[in-house]
Amino acid sequence: MSTESFTNYPQSLNEMRIRRSGSAADWSPRDALIQMLRDIDSGVIRPDALIVSFREKVEQGFRTSYSAACPDSGVMLALLEQTKFRIWRDAL
Numbered sequence: 001m002s003t004e005s006f007t008n009y010p011q012s013l014n015e016m017r018i019r020r021s022g023s024a025a026d027w028s029p030r031d032a033l034i035q036m037l038r039d040i041d042s043g044v045i046r047p048d049a050l051i052v053s054f055r056e057k058v059e060q061g062f063r064t065s066y067s068a069a070c071p072d073s074g075v076m077l078a079l080l081e082q083t084k085f086r087i088w089r090d091a092l
Contacts, residue, residue: 006037029054049075051083 015035018026033052039045049070055062070076 005041006034007041009034009038049079051076051079 012031014028015031018031036045040047049068051066051068051070053064053066055064068076070079
């Protein structure tokens with residue numbers, strides 16, 4: 001297992017441009033994950049639960065799945081509901 005820290009991982013030009021636009025549509029999944037790792041490793045955020053939901057293109061259309069680090073399914077579902085609320089609020 002790697003113990004590499006992303007604290008000093010450099011921001012890409014794409015990340016700098018995205019920060020100005022503020023649009024989730026401009027992020028790549030990799031950019032979003034690296035930014036989160038950078039924030040975790042530098043102490044900006046200290047999550048105790050995490051859900052990563054994703055969609056990928058496949059021959060039949062799309063496949064969705066997730067990866068989670070949560071103490072139990074109740075925390076996971078509450079986190080999803082709070083996230084849905086924030087997405088709706090931020091979209092207005």
